[in-house]
Amino acid sequence: MAALAMDIVIEGLTKVFVNRADPSRSVTAVNNVSLSIAPGQLVTLLGPSGCGKTTILRIIAGFETPTSGKVLLGGRDITHTPPNKRDTALVFQNYALFPHLTVWENVTFGLKLRKDISPEEQKARAERVLSQVGLSDMAQRSPDQLSGGQQQRVALARAIVNEPRVLLFDEPLSNLDAKLREQMRLEIRALQQRHGITSVYVTHDQSEAMAISDRIVILKDGRIEQAGTPEEVYTRPATHFVADFIGRANFVSARVAGVSKGGYDLEVNGRTVFVPGSGQDSFGPGDFVDILLRPENTYVLPRSGAVGQPVPGAGAQGELTPVVDGRLVRRSFLGAVVEYEIEVPGHPRLLAEMSNPFAWGLLEPGSEVTVYFSPRVAHLLRRP
Amino acid sequence: MLAAWRRLVAEPPLFIAVLAVFALLALFVIYPIFKVVEVSLVQPDGSWSLATFRTIFSSWYMRAALTNTLVTALIVAVLATAIGFAFAFAVTRTNIPFKGLLNTIAILPVISPPFVWSVAIIMLFGRNGFVTSKLLGLHDFNIYGMHGLVFAQVVTFFPVAYMTLKGVLESLDNSLEEAALDLGASRWHVFRKVTLPLARPGLASAALIVFIESMADFGNPLILSGSHFPTLAVQAYLQVTGMFDLRGGAALAVALLVPSLVAFVVQKYWVSRRRYVTVTGKPTGRSYMAVSRGAKAFLIAVTGLVSLLVISFYVAIAVGAFARLWGFDHSFTWRNFEYVFGVGREAILDTLVIAVASTPVAGILGMVIAFLVVRQRFPGRSTMEFVSLLDYALPGTLIGIGYVLAFNTRPLALTGTFAIIALHFIFRYMPLGIQAGVASLQQIHPSIEEAAINLGASTAQTFRKVTLPLVAPAFFSGLVFSFVRAMTAVSGAIFLVSADWQLMTVQILSQVGSGRLGAAAAFSMVLLAIILLATGTIRLLLGRAFGAAIQQRL
Numbered sequence: 001m002a003a004l005a006m007d008i009v010i011e012g013l014t015k016v017f018v019n020r021a022d023p024s025r026s027v028t029a030v031n032n033v034s035l036s037i038a039p040g041q042l043v044t045l046l047g048p049s050g051c052g053k054t055t056i057l058r059i060i061a062g063f064e065t066p067t068s069g070k071v072l073l074g075g076r077d078i079t080h081t082p083p084n085k086r087d088t089a090l091v092f093q094n095y096a097l098f099p100h101l102t103v104w105e106n107v108t109f110g111l112k113l114r115k116d117i118s119p120e121e122q123k124a125r126a127e128r129v130l131s132q133v134g135l136s137d138m139a140q141r142s143p144d145q146l147s148g149g150q151q152q153r154v155a156l157a158r159a160i161v162n163e164p165r166v167l168l169f170d171e172p173l174s175n176l177d178a179k180l181r182e183q184m185r186l187e188i189r190a191l192q193q194r195h196g197i198t199s200v201y202v203t204h205d206q207s208e209a210m211a212i213s214d215r216i217v218i219l220k221d222g223r224i225e226q227a228g229t230p231e232e233v234y235t236r237p238a239t240h241f242v243a244d245f246i247g248r249a250n251f252v253s254a255r256v257a258g259v260s261k262g263g264y265d266l267e268v269n270g271r272t273v274f275v276p277g278s279g280q281d282s283f284g285p286g287d288f289v290d291i292l293l294r295p296e297n298t299y300v301l302p303r304s305g306a307v308g309q310p311v312p313g314a315g316a317q318g319e320l321t322p323v324v325d326g327r328l329v330r331r332s333f334l335g336a337v338v339e340y341e342i343e344v345p346g347h348p349r350l351l352a353e354m355s356n357p358f359a360w361g362l363l364e365p366g367s368e369v370t371v372y373f374s375p376r377v378a379h380l381l382r383r384p
Numbered sequence: 385m386l387a388a389w390r391r392l393v394a395e396p397p398l399f400i401a402v403l404a405v406f407a408l409l410a411l412f413v414i415y416p417i418f419k420v421v422e423v424s425l426v427q428p429d430g431s432w433s434l435a436t437f438r439t440i441f442s443s444w445y446m447r448a449a450l451t452n453t454l455v456t457a458l459i460v461a462v463l464a465t466a467i468g469f470a471f472a473f474a475v476t477r478t479n480i481p482f483k484g485l486l487n488t489i490a491i492l493p494v495i496s497p498p499f500v501w502s503v504a505i506i507m508l509f510g511r512n513g514f515v516t517s518k519l520l521g522l523h524d525f526n527i528y529g530m531h532g533l534v535f536a537q538v539v540t541f542f543p544v545a546y547m548t549l550k551g552v553l554e555s556l557d558n559s560l561e562e563a564a565l566d567l568g569a570s571r572w573h574v575f576r577k578v579t580l581p582l583a584r585p586g587l588a589s590a591a592l593i594v595f596i597e598s599m600a601d602f603g604n605p606l607i608l609s610g611s612h613f614p615t616l617a618v619q620a621y622l623q624v625t626g627m628f629d630l631r632g633g634a635a636l637a638v639a640l641l642v643p644s645l646v647a648f649v650v651q652k653y654w655v656s657r658r659r660y661v662t663v664t665g666k667p668t669g670r671s672y673m674a675v676s677r678g679a680k681a682f683l684i685a686v687t688g689l690v691s692l693l694v695i696s697f698y699v700a701i702a703v704g705a706f707a708r709l710w711g712f713d714h715s716f717t718w719r720n721f722e723y724v725f726g727v728g729r730e731a732i733l734d735t736l737v738i739a740v741a742s743t744p745v746a747g748i749l750g751m752v753i754a755f756l757v758v759r760q761r762f763p764g765r766s767t768m769e770f771v772s773l774l775d776y777a778l779p780g781t782l783i784g785i786g787y788v789l790a791f792n793t794r795p796l797a798l799t800g801t802f803a804i805i806a807l808h809f810i811f812r813y814m815p816l817g818i819q820a821g822v823a824s825l826q827q828i829h830p831s832i833e834e835a836a837i838n839l840g841a842s843t844a845q846t847f848r849k850v851t852l853p854l855v856a857p858a859f860f861s862g863l864v865f866s867f868v869r870a871m872t873a874v875s876g877a878i879f880l881v882s883a884d885w886q887l888m889t890v891q892i893l894s895q896v897g898s899g900r901l902g903a904a905a906a907f908s909m910v911l912l913a914i915i916l917l918a919t920g921t922i923r924l925l926l927g928r929a930f931g932a933a934i935q936q937r938l
Contacts, residue, residue: 063834082394084837096835100853109849110839162839 006072007198008037008060008166013069015055015222029055030066031222037215042192042199044209047219048245053202056219057168060200061090073165089159090168094175095151097143103130103154104139110162129161132191149180156188160195167192169201173208181205185212206246210234218242236278236379243292243381250298250350251290252323253383256283264380266291269324269344275375281382288383291323291373295353299372300328300340300363320372326350328369331362338362342371392762397844402762405753409771412811416786417774420641423789424634436635440623449614450639456530456615457598457643460537464598465591467538467690468545469583474683476553477561477579478675489691490546492698493539495915497872497889499603500908502536503896504697506607507704507905509535512711514700528610536604539693541597545590552586553579571676585655592651596644600779602875603889607896616640617781617875624785624879634789637782648777652770704905720906728907731886736914738802738885739870742809746870747863749810750817751855755847757818758825759833769818776815780875783812788879800882808876813866820862824855860926864919871915 015030030052037043045053058064060071062083071079078086089110097106107130111122130136133153143151152172159167172188173181189212192199203209209216210230217227218241226238237243240251254266254273263276264283268291275291283289303325329349330341338357342350350371354360363369392399425432440446471490475483493501508515509527516525527535561574569577605615616636624633675683705721707714724732756762757769775783787808791798798804828851836846852859874889881890888911895904 061834061838063837082837083834084840084842088838090835090838092831092835094829094831096829096831098832098835098850098854100850109836109841113840113845158835158839 005038006036007039007041007074008035008200009070009072009075010035010056010060011070011072013056013059013071014067015052015059015064016067028222030059032069033219033222033224035217035224035227037198037200039198040193040196041214042189042201042212043215043217044201044203044213045217045219046203046206046209046245047225048204050221051219052222053204053219054170055222057090057170057200057202060166061088061168062086087165088168089162089164089166090170091155091159091172093171095143095155097151097154097158099143101142102139103135103141103143103146106143106154107139107158107161109158114162125161125163126157129157132160132194133157133187148176149184152176152184153187156191160191160197163195164197167197167199169199169203171203172201173203173205181208182211188212210246216246218245235377236280237292237381240290240381240384243379248295248351250293250295251348251381252293252350253347254289254291256285256287256289258285259283263375264289269346271323273321273323273375275378275380278379281380283380283382290381290383292379292381293323293350293373294377295339295351296355297373297377298350298352299354299360300342300352300369301360301372302363303368303370319374321375322370322372324350324371326369326371328363328365328367331365333357333362340369342369344371389763395843397842398756398760398762401752402756402760402764402768405749405756405768405772406764408749408811409768412807413771413775416783416790417641417778419789420634420637420782420786423631424638436631437639440632440635441639445614446619446636449616449619449636452530452609452613453599453616453640454643456533456537457595459534460541460598461591461595463534463538464542464594465545465549465587467542467686468547468590468594469549469587470683470686471542471546471690472549472553473579474687476550478680478683480680480684480687486687486691489694490543492694493543494547495868495872495912495919497603497892497908497911498540498601498874499536499607499889499893500701500912501539501697502604502607503704503892503901503904503908504700505532505536506896507700507710507901508696510711514711517711526610528608529613530609532608532610533605533613533615536608537598537601539690539697540601540604541594542690544597545594548590548593549583549586552583556582571679575679588655589651592647592655596647596651596777599640599644599647600781600875602781602878603893606893617779620781620785621878624788630785630789633785637779637785640779641782644778648773652773652777701905701908704902705909706906707902710901710905720902721910723903724906724910728888728891728910731888731891732910732914734886735871735888735911738805738809738887739867741802742806742870743813743863743867745806746810746814746866747817747859750814750862750866751821751852751859753814754818754821754825754855755851758822759830759851760843772818773815775812780812780873780877781879782876783808784876784879787876799880800884802885805877805880805885805887808880809866809870809873812873812876813869816865816869817859817862820858820865821855824858825851828854857926860922864922867918868915871911871918 011034013030013033014028017027017029019025019027033052033056045056047053055064059066062078062081066079070077073087098109101109104126107126108122111117111126117125127136130139133156135150135153135157138146138150143154146154155172169188173184176184185208201212213230215227216230216233218225218233220241226233226242228236233242233246237246243249252268254268256264257267257272258265263274266273266275266289299320324344324347326342326344328340329343332339337353337355340352340354340363342352344350352371392402424436425434427433427435441450471486474480475487505527507513509525509532511517513525513527516522516527556579561578600617602617602621605618606621609615609618616639620633620636620640623629623636703714704710706716708717708719753768753772757765787804788799790796791804798807832854833846833850836850837843841849872889874887874893877887878890878893881887888907892904892907892911895907
């Protein structure tokens with residue numbers, strides 16, 4: 001994709017919050033971040049609190065001026081454009097609905113400031129957007145007469161009605177309860193795709209990010225750790241931090257014994273297992289690595305001593321390979337799945353999540369077990 | 385710093401507003417104060433020295449005025465804060481009956497002229513006082529002096545402490561006290577170890593404000609001190625108007641300025657920063673478990689006694705206004721009111737015109753400054769805030785002398801005009817609007833304004849369409865307070881009145897001075913009636929426009 005096709009381009013963005021009284025306590029909130037977003041894409045900035053994600057969003061909206069770096073919108077440098085002159089619309093975390101105006105007045109607030117749209121067109125647009133968020137009947141209410149989810153929809157309608165070039169979301173769902181959150185994120189995604197508006201979405205909730213994003217940018221301490229599709233960052237995390245932040249992760253320590261056939265022979269607690277490479281990694285013999293096992297790729301079976309015993313239901317998963325021996329210390333039966341915690345000598349505890357638990361047979365805590373995995377879906381990370 | 389300037393220049397309306405406010409503050413706040421200090425330091429031959437201070441404080445009488453003023457202010461600060469706390473605690477932490485009445489009684493003195501109680505005190509406790517001479521038969525009791533002044537000032541200023549402390553106690557979640565009780569602490573222990581320490585910054589703040597008010601008070605000491613108990617504000621006034629010694633008056637005003645300024649800076653930049661913000665989850669219901677029966681009885685006794693005094697003062701004023709000759713002949717008469725509406729008519733009209741003209745200007749200017757200070761970033765922002773509050777914090781005597789000194793020559797020869805009194809009121813009572821505006825702006829989350837800007841509105845459009853409607857209730861309550869203050873002002877204005885422009889408060893003082901208590905009482909009644917009518921009307925009109933929000937604020 002050529003650079004000119006990009007809608008938002010961020011180049012070498014850095015933001016330092018200077019503490020004038022004590023310069024040593026100045027904070028670098030964003031540290032040399034570069035990023036491009038294609039038209040119509042929804043990109044999520046994901047990371048723990050204090051990672052700089054909201055600062056980047058506020059710089060794009062124009063509420064913060066970067067210490068250095070540039071923001072380009074459709075090829076135009078907008079780094080020093082005032083926020084009210086930018087074609088961006090922000091959905092605030094607390095919605096920021098005008099409490100003295102009705103729903104209708106809130107939604108038409110931005111439209112009324114524009115001279116290029118006729119009043120009839122303004123009315124038609126506002127009606128259309130309100131019906132899209134299902135609030136046509138609530139137009140004359142004041143914001144405090146709405147539920148949290150309805151307020152959220154008004155905030156969304158108020159932003160979309162201006163048909164901005166870019167939609168910005170600042171943790172828009174964090175004030176809603178879990179069930180409504182899941183429903184609203186689907187609605188946001190549907191509306192965004194329907195209008196085809198390029199969007200930047202800030203959240204610290206990884207499942208929210210996975211559910212709605214075209215791409216996810218994972219940030220830590222103001223730097224980009226990894227950017228990729230939800231599938232990429234989940235299955236091929238670039239760092240331990242990403243592996244741990246996106247979903248749950250077991251790391252099994254290993255040493256590269258040999259390189260062969262597009263993969264690696266790894267030495268794990270005296271066993272040798274073969275794991276195929278991703279094509280992008282380049283480990284050499286003697287390197288220390290961690291095998292990333294997601295809990296759903298961690299299988300726990302009784303240790304009968306017989307290696308290569310038939311594994312029920314393993315067909316779909318491909319060949320299951322034993323990796324370490326351990327002792328079962330916790331079993332939590334959750335219905336559709338059973339969660340096991342396994343203690344392995346000289347290792348952090350491993351977590352396994354096995355679906356269809358009765359087909360496998362429930363194991364008793366305290367029993368000696370062997371941990372299996374499917375090498376095809378495992379991922380290797382260089383030990384830090 | 386550079387970035388802040390660049391931003392300011394990029395938005396011309398903002399830039400112009402900031403420049404205009406600074407220019408106004410420099411001319412009408414800084415310059416008069418500077419003039420007083422200058423005059424007190426520059427000698428007739430043009431040299432700078434402390435000679436004026438040496439001369440004026442070489443007399444024991446003026447030295448006594450200095451110590452009297454400071455000692456009185458200290459005593460009043462402690463007593464008024466204690467009574468204010470008792471009222472605030474009773475209203476917020478107990479279920480004693482008549483809480484609404486207590487609240488009203490504790491707020492009423494705020495809307496009364498600041499020295500009306502002195503008139504009432506003379507009626508009740510003076511030489512021919514109803515209580516002292518009629519009830520107790522004391523004929524040689526002398527109310528004039530420190531005890532009389534302290535008495536009057538405590539009653540006048542405890543409401544100031546009450547309002548500060550009520551806010552503090554209301555913001556302290558009483559689940560903290562419940563938690564302490566739950567952990568096994570006794571009620572007395574909870575009070576000493578939880579409530580009191582949490583309220584300490586509020587107590588210090590209230591005491592400092594009362595200290596400043598007492599130092600600056602002019603009306604009460606003029607009426608009640610008597611010649612044996614000189615105070616700075618009164619002596620400065622006598623020096624200027626009686627001896628025509630502007631230099632000596634300026635020196636006394638500077639002596640008054642220094643402790644007030646110190647107290648103000650300590651209050652604003654140290655004490656008020658040490659506020660505790662209680663982090664709470666869901667609000668718990670009000671419960672009044674933390675007060676024992678004995679404590680409650682004590683609170684009822686204290687607040688009841690003070691309330692009784694306040695009520696009796698009002699009754700005395702009301703009866704006095706209709707009595708032929710207070711203390712001797714209490715038969716009913718309209719004579720006092722005939723006098724007030726005859727001789728005093730011009731003063732009533734002048735006062736109204738000046739107050740009505742100056743309060744909207746003060747209110748709007750206050751809102752603009754509050755918006756600039758809270759929401760905008762520009763060089764000199766904190767200086768703007770500090771200077772804009774100065775006129776309210778410093779003694780009126782100083783400001784009044786400053787206006788006389790600053791505006792008696794061309795091109796700003798304003799002495800004796802309507803403008804000089806109006807300007808004085810605008811800059812003296814604008815801080816009430818600023819404080820109301822700052823408080824309400826801080827409650828409005830900045831993201832609401834950001835949302836408007838994000839949707840394409842300019843700073844000016846955002847202020848007009850979003851900020852202004854949201855702070856309107858605060859704006860009008862600030863307006864009401866500045867109106868009341870303008871109606872009841874005396875300490876600075878007394879230097880600025882002229883034959884053409886008279887004020888009711890000055891008239892009341894001169895009636896007391898010439899022994900016409902009945903006329904003074906009638907004047908006070910009229911003043912009170914105007915204030916109640918005006919605030920009541922505004923309340924009614926705004927209540928319809930803004931609902932319950934403003935009702936609570938007023």
